[in-house]
Amino acid sequence: MAGHNKWSQIKHKKAKTDAQKGKVFSKIAREIMVAAKMGGEDVSMNPRLRLALQKAKEANMPNDNVKRAIQKGVGSDDDNQLEELQFEAYGPHGIAILIDTLTDNRNRTITNLKVVLNKGGGNLADKGAVSYLFETKGLIYFEKTDQQDKIIDLAIEEGADDIDTKPAGEIEIITPIDQLESLKTCYDNQGFEYETATLTKIPATFVTITAEQFENVAALLEKIEDDDDVQDVYSNLELSES
DSSP: OHHHHHHHHHHHHHHHHHHHHTTHHHHHHHHHHHHHHHHOSOGGGOHHHHHHHHHHHHTTOOHHHHHHHHHHHHSSOOSSOOEEEEEEEEOGGGOEEEEEEEESOHHHHHHHHHHHHHHTTOEEOOTTSSGGGEEEEEEEEEOSOSOHHHHHHHHHHTTOSEEEEOTTSOEEEEEOHHHHHHHHHHHHHTTOOOSEEEEEEEESSOEEEOHHHHHHHHHHHHHHHTSTTEEEEEEOEEEOOO
C-alpha cells in the first residue's frame, strides 16, 4: 500500500495545518452533531461519536465546543438539517477522487464542487465510477516511537491487515473496520500515544504521477477540502520515486 501510505502522510500533515487555522473545528463539530443525533450522546454505545471525538482530540478542539456540538446533535432543533453526500470525481492525470460531505444545501455543495473541479482540471463523475476503487478501512498512525516492536506485535495480535514502518520510525497500521476500535482500545489501555485513529478509504489501484504533476493535483485537493461542506477527500495518487 505504498501509494496510500504516501498520501496519508500528506493528509496527516495538512490536518495539522488546518487545526492551526481553526477551520477544522467547524467540520469536526458537524460530524459530532450528526453522530450524536444518529446514535445518541452515550459514547460507549456510539462508535461513530467516539471516532468524531478522537478527531476533536487530535485537533485540540476546546471541550466547550465539543459539548455544544453533542448537545446540538441530541437536541430537537431541526432548523439546519445536515445531509451526508458522497461525490465521485476525476482530477488531472487520471486521478480518482472520492469526496465525503456534510451539507445543509446540496445544490450549493454541488455547484461549489463543479466550479473547483473545473478550474483545477477535473470533473464530477457518475455515481459508481470511482467509489468501487476504494475500500473503507481503519487507520492508526504513530509518529516516531521507541516502542515499535510492541506496537507491531499488538497490531498483529488484533488482526491488522497491513503494517508499514517508515525509515524515520513512523508506523501506519491498516485494520478491518470492525477491528479498529479493539486495537485502538488496546493501545489506549497500554498507554501508547498515536497521532490518529480513524476510518479511511484505501484505493485498490494507484495512479503514479511525478512531483511536478503532484503540485497541480495537491492544489486541487486542497481547494476541495477548503469547502466548508467537505469532510474528507480521498485519492488514489502515488508519487513517482524518480
